[in-house]
Amino acid sequence: MFPYPSGMLHMGHVRVYTISDTIQRFRRMKGYNVLHPMGWDAFGLPAENAAIERGVHPAEWTTKNIAIMKEQMDKLMLDFDWSKELATCDPKYYRWTQYIFLELYKAGLAYQKEAEVNWDPVDQTVLANEQVDHDGRSWRSGALVERRKLKQWFFKDLLNDIELLEHWPDRVKQMQRHWIGKSKGVEFDFPITANKDMGHLTVYTSRPDTIFGVQYLVVSPDHPLISKDTLPTEHAEETLAFVDNLKSVQGKEEAEQSKKGAFTGLYAHHPLTEENIPIYVAPYVVSDYGTGAVMGVPAHDKRDWEFCLTNKVVDELKFVVEPAIQEVDKVGTSDGPFLAEGVLTALSGKYKGLKSKKAKQIILKDAMEIGFGRPATQYRLRDWLLSRQRYWGAPIPIVHCASCKVVPVPKEDLPVELPLDVGFSGRGSSPLAQTEDWVNCKCPKCNGPAKRETDTMDTFVDSSWYFTRFTDSQNESLPFSSDKASSRLPVDVYIGGVEHAILHLLYSRFLSKFFFKQGAYQDTPETKPGNGEPFNVLLTQVWDINPASPKVKATGEKTTVSFEKMSKSKYNGVDPVNVIEKEGVDATRLHMLYKAPPSEVLEWDDTSIVGMQRWLVKVLKLAQSSTGSNTTIPALDSMTQVERDVYRTTHQTIKQVTEAMTNTFGFNTAISDLIKLSNTITGSNLATDSPVYHHAVQSLVTMMSPMAPSMAEESWESLSLESSRNPCSSVFQQPWPTWEKEALVKDTVDCVIQVNGKTRLTVSVPAGSVTDATQMEQLTRATPQGQKWLGDHTVRRTIVAKNGALVNFIL
Ligand SMILES: [Zn+2]
Known part of the structure; x- marks a missing residue:
């Protein structure tokens, strides 16, 4: 999900985009043609409030914030396709939002009726819900806010198809069902x-x-x-x-x-x-x-x-x-x-x-x-009230004429551009309604004097179709071409905060299904979920910060601290740029992915981030220590025991990490498996010039790269230089490693030995020997512990259980 350009990324964004960046890097290395774009949900109230409070134009404020946030995203090593960048406040974008409004109007799905608004009787202005405080007073004038009726625009017939959404979290589907309330x-x-x-x-x-x-x-x-x-x-x-x-x-x-x-x-x-x-x-x-x-x-x-x-x-x-x-x-x-x-x-x-x-x-x-x-x-669901009596939004492309009544602006006259030279007093009607030379226009039908609609669209309209525009963001004759949209949609993995789980998803589904019904794009019988649904897999996050509890100095007792849920309007969060500068970008990314699976609550607590920093250093040292190359890996049966063990663990890890990243997005278990692999390599005493050593480290670095791109690239350079193979190559140009089935077969089994039903020792036996009772007895007697427990006794009976993982000698 694209962010609102507030001017600062918060840790919730960092989590969402780290997850999406990891998935896209992984998929790319697997050979997929991935589209990983970024844009800005750039209309909305905060920009207008900044204009009223500080006198800075919403456009200027927004542009500045976008620049800051882009820089922050770069610091996070987020690899977005900036050629697809869009901002909903750009006339090149909202021209098409207006076009879509006209399509809905033509289809009879956009209509006007009276609805209540919050009215400030002192400033004579309409207020958004956020501008009314708990006592029902206006944020600016302090006046008691009234409810007033205004003629406003609505979209109708929001739709239903929830049973198709196989890869959405159950709670999100329940929220959608509840909201629709059939x-x-x-x-x-x-x-x-x-x-x-x-x-x-x-x-x-x-x-x-x-x-x-x-x-x-x-x-x-x-x-x-x-x-x-x-x-x-x-x-x-x-x-x-x-x-x-x-x-x-x-x-x-x-x-x-x-x-x-x-x-x-x-x-x-x-x-x-x-x-x-x-x-x-x-x-x-x-x-x-x-x-x-x-x-x-x-x-x-x-x-x-x-x-x-x-x-x-x-x-x-x-x-x-x-x-x-x-x-x-x-x-x-x-x-x-x-x-x-x-x-x-x-x-x-x-x-x-x-x-x-x-x-x-x-x-x-x-x-x-x-x-x-x-x-x-x-249905509990009401029609979507999209009129806003505000300036900083896409103008509704309608003209009111005394004789022709409601007249849609012809498509060739789009965009109806927001005038930039307006005043922001926060009083009276919206700045648009006060800009007379903009309001007064000619009726497209009769050419007589007419007035523009001064309501702008709810920003939810802008954000309900941007993912479709990403498929064809430079198109100047249509919102998107059917071919391009059909080849990309639906979005394979959609990631974002659970707070967007109701309205944003509902409205996106509504517009996407509308495009689909109108034939603006097609799917195939294999398309999942199908029927114009916009998102296949949905990964939603709940965010929670829980820094180590402060202690009372005198007593050493922990205090009770409650933290408000983070949101873009609250500044009580952790500043990601500070964390990155202090802890390093890779450690921050890894820590975030390791602490919780993508759909579970992440309690941000940076006290254990040092563990990730140590691991990164360890991986770099492994890469620097490798003096061989993996061009001549010996056949399995000619490897030494140590080589076999490291080789098997390497391939077992490739299998587990690939499956976790493909099927469950279980980055936490993937990281845990990679840490185990690095421990196996370090603890193996394998010669650093062994091709198996090089192969293991190279696999480790490659698999780490989607999550920790900088350290992986650094380590890769060391490895490539040492093996003098194309020193300029990037780890991200490497194919994702694959595992060999034969390499996974264990050649020894740890077998638990019981004597008269009591567990006494463990012996490591060749995989082929476990079911052979005579051989098992010989192998057990060959160990000092086995001698102690079996002594001179004759084994009367041998019971082999769990395919040989458990053997019981009855004396
Ligand atoms: Zn007219």
């Missing part, structure tokens, strides 16, 4: 009793088996029912005052927390119980989701239970479902709602005794017959 249920229509003209309230439920437990209905504060004309006079004033108070952010939060609602004075008729039930208004019901009305079933829903108690809606709760198995005399309780499915009680009339599952079907059928209800599917 549920199947029933919609019921409750007629409003006041008069026939008021029609009915439609509510959705996934639990039609509790329909007899409906004791009230609740509508959203901006439901059409909530007006002076429709509310009964004796309730109107109080209800409208309650709703009015919700318009301040604080009033709304208070009401939400206290579960407060207000009785409207209106009633609805329940066609099955024949009762009239009260209609309430409460902020937890939202108008732009579902039908803007919900049913209240206090005996079977936790929120409804709390709402009913807080607002004293009814005296007696109706338990209409009970557990299938329960204690006698315990029908309905006052301890809390019964949430599970079960069996319908006598309160459900003729449905009494039916199990919930069956009751759902029959109640739906009956409701359809009397015109009370119908089947319905609901």
